[in-house]
Amino acid sequence: MSRYFLIRIGQSLLAIWGIVTIVFVVTRMLGDPAVLLLPLGTPDSQIQELRSSLGLERPMVVQYLDFLGHAVVGDFGLSYQSFRPAMEVVLERMPATAILTASSLALGAVLGAATGFAAALARGRFLEFVVMCFALAGQATPVFWLGILLVLFFAVELGWFPTGGWDGPASLVLPTMALGIFVAANITRLFRSSMIETLSEDYIRTARAKGLMPRTIFMVHAARNALIPVVTMLALLAAELLGGSAVTETVFSWPGVGRLLVQAIDSKDFPVIQAGVFLIATIFVCINFLVDLLYTLLDPRIRLGR
């Protein structure tokens, strides 16, 4: 067992290193940030000077080793734009993203589980059709479009919530709805099919044969087992949302990581791009790791299979 975890940790570190390396190479291919950082008409000599003060004139290998050496101790250098440590610039945007992720996952999970369960129970009936239509629509609707509609209706027309920004709980409602509906749509479809599959298992038939109450069968025997893939899905969605959803954040003027990274890419702020991607990759890998752990707890077969 501990050997398995050691291997998993090794794999995780390798994955983070790989991602960070790819991003390093890709950012260098974006081109020269010095030109973008100085005012138009700056003499070439000063552009050259800035380039060398940013250390960009050195050979790629030297830059890379220097970057790795500092990155392992968490130092990603100063942001080219804000002159503050890049990791700090990314981390200060993390709370906004984390809160939005948590609230929209919670909304999505509850809503998705409820509708998915209902759809599975109502198999072949009209209710299932309605629920699935909504789920499909929810998944196919672009979040930014839904977001703008929510703003127009709830903020502009009804005046219930602010149109955007991050200022108190009221400002969390609309972005949570926009992302939560997207999450719920995913969960609904997955939970429904997982339920249907579980209900055809042998042990359900056994449970029925034992004369258990349908409610016990559905809630205890079926739903608990059907939740396993849902947990994975939620974890993956969490990891994805923690990387920031640039589009939602833009529509709601939400000061999260996604918007920051898009802006950093646009202005070629290499340290911020690297710090951001490192952080997101680490979160992703950690969550995956946790899911594996959780799996062994939820499903004894996986634990015993090892």
Add this chain to the structure above:
Amino acid sequence: MLKVTCGLVGRLMRRIAWATGTMLIAGVALPVQAETLTIALSSSVNTLDPTQAQVVGTDVSVAAHLYSSLVARNADSKLVGVLAEKWYPEGDSTWVFDLKAGVTFADGEPLDASVVKWNIDRIRNPETKSRNRAWFDPVSGVEVVSPTQIKIHTKGAYPTLPDQLSMIFFLSPKWMESHNPANEVYGTGEFKLKEFVAGDRLVLVRNEAYKGAASPFDSVVFKIVPEPAARVAAISTGEADLAFDIPLEEVERLKGGGKTNAGWVASSRSMVVRMNTAKPPFSDNVKLRQAVNYAIDKQAIVDGLLGGLGTVSNCQIMTPAYFGYNADLKPYPYDPEKAKQLIAESGLVSGTQIELQVPMGRYFMASEISQVVAAQLQEVGLDAVIREYDFSSWVQPYSRGEMGAMSLMGQAWPTLDADGQLGLYASQNPTAYFKNADYDAALKAGRATNDPKDRLVHYKQATEIMCREAPVIFLFAQPFTYATSARIEWKARGDDWIRAADVVLK
């Protein structure tokens, strides 16, 4: 695909907007107490460090509320004194600034001539790595005459130094010993920083120590709202008092809203199609360059695409707001027949493909404008091919002097002076794509004196040469749209500056 979706969504949005327009309700009314002005900025504030601030529309404008400069440009584009009482050239290589006495930082440290010198020397010092150092390249030394007088010596004349100084703000040398201006603020401006939520908002409150005229606002909030539809929504609900870059079709609607107002002003940015005169087909071919100017119906673009918001450039890359604007020049008329005739005379091999580069995401309606331009060039028989680029991948070759045959772009110079704006086409500039000895000489002469009348003569000549030689297709001044809440009035200005001082409370 994306474009199709956007168009569709845009149409739907307008429907919904139209439907809800009549039902707009006012924002939640605040209890009458402290007056707060909320300004929606279209992009993020990058740094609080005033010596690194470059973007006028965000960082520099915010710095101007927190710090003082020697001079400032007000809404009618005149320079007014802030720290400076008056300023005047002394001969052709010295500027004298008389400072107001009694300006102090919060702890009583005076902001006098020696502090001004310390700040300018700090920016000039390569160790500081100020990105704005180039502005002070022509400066040879700063001399403190008395606590209230400073002389800035320049290598030759530097007529635009006062304009440039409107973007330079002064830090306290003592405070700087133990603080970092990228994280904290300690200035002598009208406001102090109360709260900075990165990526979301800056909250400024009145600086009690400020001695100038008191602002009607106790607090100024800059909110970062990158999405245009979100800015419109924020104005509609009264969450923001002032917002910029409002979509054209929303301007009319917000104007008639009753609860809101909107408008536009010609910005200082001239839209042009540049031609690379270092490469065929435009090198040594003034007839072809003139022909494309005749081929484009500028007014039709303004009326058809911009809904009339925009003013056709008068055969120069400056608007009347610039020093050095030439009022005598007129646009090339739209004359496709003349264009065809000139193309025939130009000796252009028929079937020559001409690339029209379009950097995306930076200029207003770049994609639509370039399509009209290309279509009109095709009408007179030129094979213009549009290539759209992401801005950052376009700017690399452009800044190295490797631009394609043609490229759409907008050009402005923050000091609103011909020296900077026309200097973009001086042949020593790697991005000039134009080489004309007479033009260079006129610019050089315009820079050689601090006498405005004399300078105007040289810029008149330079603009005439540029109009005739046509290194660009002169299009129009890019419109700068804005919207306000009903309770304020904004003295609209097209030079990107955003100041609470330009806002009047009704």
